[in-house]
Amino acid sequence: MKRGFISNRLPLSILLSGILVACFGLLAIFDASVIDAYRTFDDKFHYVKQQSLWLGLGILVALITANIPISWLKKNSVILYGFTLILMLIVLIPGLGTKLQGARRWLIFGPLIFQPSELLKITLAIYLARWLEQGREFKHFLGILALNLTLIMLQPDLGTAIITVGMAFMIYYLSGAKIKEIIAFSLILLVAISGLIFASPYRLTRVQTFMDPTQDPLGASYHINQVLYGLGSGGLYGVGLGRSRQTLLLKWPRPSKINLINYWPVASHYYF
Numbered sequence: 001m002k003r004g005f006i007s008n009r010l011p012l013s014i015l016l017s018g019i020l021v022a023c024f025g026l027l028a029i030f031d032a033s034v035i036d037a038y039r040t041f042d043d044k045f046h047y048v049k050q051q052s053l054w055l056g057l058g059i060l061v062a063l064i065t066a067n068i069p070i071s072w073l074k075k076n077s078v079i080l081y082g083f084t085l086i087l088m089l090i091v092l093i094p095g096l097g098t099k100l101q102g103a104r105r106w107l108i109f110g111p112l113i114f115q116p117s118e119l120l121k122i123t124l125a126i127y128l129a130r131w132l133e134q135g136r137e138f139k140h141f142l143g144i145l146a147l148n149l150t151l152i153m154l155q156p157d158l159g160t161a162i163i164t165v166g167m168a169f170m171i172y173y174l175s176g177a178k179i180k181e182i183i184a185f186s187l188i189l190l191v192a193i194s195g196l197i198f199a200s201p202y203r204l205t206r207v208q209t210f211m212d213p214t215q216d217p218l219g220a221s222y223h224i225n226q227v228l229y230g231l232g233s234g235g236l237y238g239v240g241l242g243r244s245r246q247t248l249l250l251k252w253p254r255p256s257k258i259n260l261i262n263y264w265p266v267a268s269h270y271y272f
Contacts, residue, residue, distance in 0.1 A: 018062075022055050074130050081127035087116035088151040105155045117152055117160045124148060125167055132175040141172055142188070149192075158196060158203060165189060 030048045037046040073080075091097035091107055098106040098113070107114045128144070145168050152161045169185060177185075197203045209215065213224045 015062075019059065022058075026051060026055065073126050074133075077123075077127045077130040080123045084116060084120050084123040085147075085151070088120060088148075091116050092151075092154055103155050103157060105157055117155070117157060117164075120148065120152075121160075121164060121167060124164065125171060128168060128171045129175075132172060138177075138181045138184075141168075142185075144168075153196070161196075162193070 026048055029051055030045070033047040034044045037048075038044040040046070043049075087107065092104060094104075096107070097104045098108050100106060105115050105117060107116060128141075131144075132141070145165065148164060148168075149161050152164060169189075172185075173182065197207055209224055
């Protein structure tokens with residue numbers, strides 16, 4: 001009998017749950033962006049239409065990749081990972097990589113904007129799983145991780161770097177890490193992140209405003225304070241769809257508005 005991806009590779013319950021969560025995400029995007037979309041594009045559904053397209057493509061890719069045999073991924077893990085590293089190098093080349101908001105993270109192919117570091121999260125995980133299966137040493141693992149973090153921080157992108165480190169460490173831990181390796185890795189990570197934060201005034205300011213939102217309330221702390229006001233004004237049951245004042249007041253640099261602040265509109269408008 002032919003194996004189907006729904007019954008054998010991608011359970012129907014997981015597929016439907018993912019689609020349900022994604023649809024709720026579209027509602028949250030509409031809630032957070034309706035005012036900005038109408039002001040900017042004269043179409044309050046502009047961002048919802050845009051994200052719906054990506055959602056459809058994402059579901060299609062998920063269904064296709066669900067049919068890829070694990071044996072094929074293991075066999076081609078080096079090629080996939082190597083191809084991604086090449087893209088990570090290309091994005092750093094002026095004229096090829098696109099610089100937006102002070103960071104060079106994107107490649108543009110016609111109407112499509114592609115961020116190689118997002119692909120790196122997937123191919124690095126596949127490569128590490130295959131590589132660690134052969135019982136590699138801890139120092140070699142640190143070397144691979146250092147290479148990837150260097151390429152990411154040259155863009156720079158601290159958020160992606162932290163996610164990549166967490167993902168890589170979890171894979172290493174599941175492969176049978178020793179306690180002393182876990183302690184050593186944690187200390188190295190603490191020193192590295194602290195150094196990156198203190199070496200950049202911008203990152204240091206973000207940490208300081210996170211720890212104390214009351215400083216510079218009309219400047220660096222403005223947005224986080226408005227988010228906190230939005231969360232508080234919603235109470236336990238929310239104020240209702242589109243009724244939050246902070247949705248009207250906030251002016252985020254596009255596309256940050258719809259990508260980074262969906263949590264508080266949901267908590268403010270519906271329920272905490």
